[in-house]
Structure formats: C-alpha cells, structure tokens
C-alpha cells in the first residue's frame with residue numbers, strides 16, 4: 001500500500017499503485033530517476049528543468065508543443081546527455097518510460113488561454129487523461145500544476161484548500177478554471193480507482209525571469225511597460241488584489257510536494273497581497289519613477305481578491321516563500337532589460 005497521506009477529507013488510495021520499472025530496484029544499474037516535464041519549455045517549467053538537472057541522478061524529458069513556451073528557455077540543456085526535448089502536444093498520447101511526471105502543459109496567461117478556449121479545455125482534460133494513462137502504465141508518480149483559479153472569484157479570504165470555490169461555469173475564463181477543476185477530479189479518480197500516486201499543487205500568481213515579454217500577465221506587462229517608458233495599464237478598478245510568488249520559491253515548493261507523502265491539493269504561493277494600483281506604484285518606484293499609470297477597461301469575471309492560506313504547505317512540506325515582491329521585481333527587471341535591449345541608465 002502507498003504510505004502517502006491525502007490532504008483533508010479525501011479518500012486515500014484503495015489500491016496499491018502500479019509496479020514501477022524494475023530499473024528502480026536494479027543492483028547493477030545506476031538507477032536514475034527519469035522525470036517527464038510537460039510544458040517544460042514554458043516559464044515555470046524551464047526553471048523546474050534547471051533545478052532538476054542540477055541533480056546528476058536525474059534524467060529529464062520535456063514534452064512541449066511550444067504554444068507559449070520556447071526552445072530558447074532550454075537552450076543550455078539541449079545536447080546534454082541527461083536531457084531530451086520532444087515536440088509533443090499532450091492532447092495526443094505519449095509513450096515514454098519515466099518514474100515521475102510533472103504535468104504543467106497548459107497556457108497560463110488569460111490572453112493565451114482565452115485565444116483558443118476549446119483547445120485549452122482539451123489540453124486540461126484530454127492532456128491530463130493522457131498523462132494519467134501514462135502514469136498508470138509505467139507506475140509513475142504524477143504532479144498536476146493546478147491553480148488558484150479553481151477558487152474563482154472567492155467568497156472567503158484568504159483561500160484555503162477546503163474552499164470549493166466560486167467559479168462561473170460558462171464564462172470566458174471557464175476553459176481554464178473549469179478545465180483545471182476537471183483535471184483535479186481526474187487526478188483523484190485515477191488515485192482512488194487505480195492507485196496512481198498523485199500530487200496536486202494549487203499555484204498562485206507566479207512571476208520571474210523568462211516570462212514572455214508579451215505574455216499579457218500583469219507583472220510582465222508592468223515591467224515591460226516601465227522599461228519602454230509606456231504607461232502602466234491598471235485594469236479597472238485597480239483595487240482587485242493578487243499575491244505574487246517568485247519563481248525560485250515556486251519551483252522549490254513543487255519539488256517538495258513531489259518528493260513528499262501528501263497528495264494535496266496544496267496551495268503554493270506567496271501570501272503577500274497587493275492591489276493592482278499598489279503593484280503599479282511599486283514598479284514605478286523601483287524601475288521608472290517617470291512612468292505614467294493609467295486606468296484601462298477590465299475583462300469579464302476578473303477575480304476581485306486572491307491570497308493563499310499556506311498553513312498546509314508550511315506544515316506538510318516545510319515550505320514557505322523567501323523572496324519578497326520588492327526583491328523579486330529587480331531580478332525580473334534585469335532579465336527583461338537584457339531581452340528588450342534597454343540597459344539601465346546610471
């Protein structure tokens with residue numbers, strides 16, 4: 001039987017997980033951990049690759065369709081004997097022999113996930129089914145990167161994992177938030193029905209170097225705008241809040257969750273909460289005191305507040321974020337300046 005504990009009132013696995021590869025128990029081979037990262041060419045995925053490749057026992061395989069990701073994010077690993085990059089869409093089955101699966105593949109920025117909503121749902125539902133099927137066949141442990149968006153426009157604050165959320169099932173964001181909710185359901189059904197070892201992270205807004213410059217999310221928008229001396233576009237009313245986690249903290253949390261004994265879901269995010277006006281003012285102060293801040297129209301169903309309760313992450317994973325927003329923003333500025341070719345004026 002799996003020793004893993006579920007989180008809260010979920011039923012633990014009734015069945016033992018499928019048998020892992022004999023290689024894991026071989027006395028004669030270096031029993032490397034083979035790790036698949038779907039969406040590994042994206043923002044969080046490529047930082048996760050960097051961290052996992054630091055361990056010489058890990059072999060890393062990335063499967064990505066490059067919709068929002070890029071080979072450029074992985075260029076330092078291409079050609080490395082422990083690294084493999086596959087152009088693959090997770091809506092199609094994938095046959096690889098692996099011990100762990102970090103399943104990240106899914107566009108994360110609202111402008112990209114709304115661009116082709118049917119494809120976003122297919123990625124979340126069929127993509128997750130395919131990865132669970134793979135986990136079942138090879139006996140791999142699988143981690144899903146779910147999202148704070150499963151809480152929708154939350155009616156409790158801060159959000160803890162036992163909150164079921166307030167999601168519009170027919171809105172323009174539903175392809176993503178309902179898609180992730182179904183993905184979580186599939187994870188738990190495979191766990192209960194087939195004994196698959198699962199892990200679910202509910203990620204809150206994450207930022208850092210390598211975000212697409214035209215990604216459309218708020219931190220990357222404000223930093224690019226400040227560097228280009230364009231007005232910072234605060235979407236009305238500007239009093240809506242978010243909590244921003246630096247990417248190295250996020251990767252640390254994801255690895256702890258994968259290596260630990262709890263299925264989750266577990267919130268991983270930074271509880272520091274800011275209104276979008278406060279974020280714009282902080283970016284202005286740190287990056288370009290001359291820049292203007294303007295109010296622009298918002299999009300439908302924008303959640304009004306968001307802040308993680310990370311009690312479970314602290315207790316069960318021994319994890320909490322280390323990097324404050326004021327320290328993380330300049331690290332991201334450096335990367336954006338280099339890519340935009342705009343050095344800082346002294």
Ligand SMILES: NC(=O)c1ccc[n+]([C@@H]2O[C@H](COP(=O)([O-])OP(=O)(O)OC[C@H]3O[C@@H](n4cnc5c(N)ncnc54)[C@H](O)[C@@H]3O)[C@@H](O)[C@H]2O)c1
Pocket residue numbers: 038039040041042043044045063064065066067068069070088089090091103104105106107108109123127145146147148202203204205206207
């Ligand atoms: N960054 C955040 O604030 C945040 C918050 C909550 C959850 N998440 C989740 O974390 C994961 C990574 O997010 P990110 O910020 O790195 O986004 P990202 O857009 O940079 O990365 C997503 C990656 O998935 C790939 N992809 C998309 N659809 C695919 C498909 N059908 N098949 C194969 N690959 C596909 C993209 O090309 C990209 O490389 C996503 O699952 C996202 O939902 C992110």
Ligand SMILES: O=c1ccn([C@@H]2O[C@H](COP(=O)(O)OP(=O)(O)O[C@H]3OC[C@@H](O)[C@H](O)[C@H]3O)[C@@H](O)[C@H]2O)c(=O)[nH]1
Pocket residue numbers: 108109110147148149203204205216217218219221222233234235236240242276298299302303
């Ligand atoms: O230029 C901008 C962009 C965005 N915003 C505002 O900033 C806030 C955050 O918007 P973002 O697009 O960065 O991200 P959201 O919080 O809406 O969604 C994100 O949250 C959780 C993840 O799963 C996803 O990565 C993403 O969907 C929203 O209130 C939005 O209205 C601006 O004020 N100006």
